[in-house]
C-alpha cells in the first residue's frame with residue numbers, strides 16, 4: 001500500500017477504532033498478504049460505492065472500516081486451504097464457509113468494534129436467501145454487508161488467483177449484473193457500475 005492510500009484509510013476511520021483496525025489488518029498482512037491487500041482494496045472500492053450512494057460521512061466510515069475487516073475470519077483458515085490452486089473439497093469448503101461467523105466472533109472480543117460485528121457476519125449472505133451463514137433474505141441482510149459484498153466480489157474477480165481466471169473490469173461488472181437480484185442487491189450493483197465509469201446498457205450488450 002502506498003503512503004497516500006495508507007494516510008487516506010487512516011483519516012477515514014471512525015474515531016478511536018483506527019489503531020485496533022490497523023492492528024488486526026496488520027495481523028492478516030503478516031500471515032496472508034493476499035487477503036490483506038483484498039481488505040485494503042475493498043475498503044477503497046466500498047468507499048467509492050458509498051459516496052455514489054450519497055450516504056452520510058459517518059455511515060461511509062462505518063462501511064469502510066467493516067470492509068477493511070470483513071475477511072478477518074480468514075485468519076482461522078489454514079493456509080493450505082487459502083492458497084489451494086484447485087477447487088476445495090467438502091471439508092475445506094466447510095472450513096472456508098465459517099470465516100464470516102468466526103470473523104464476527106473475533107471482533108466481538110473488542111467492544112469498540114461491536115458496530116461491525118453483524119456486518120462482517122453477513123458479508124456472504126445473498127439477497128435470494130441462499131447465502132451463508134444465516135440464509136438471510138433481502139433487507140434482513142444489513143445494507144452495509146450488501147454494499148461490501150458487491151465491492152468484494154468485484155475485487156476478487158479482477159485479481160489473479162490460482163483457482164480462478166482473472167476478469168477485466170468490464171467482465172466483472174457484467175458478472176455482477178448477471179447476479180443482480182439473486183446474489184447482489186440490484187441498487188448497489190447499478191451504483192457500482194456507475195462508480196466504475198460504465199453504463200449498464202453497454203455492459204449488457206458487450
Ligand SMILES: [Fe+2]
Pocket residue numbers: 070071099100123124
Ligand atoms: Fe469473505
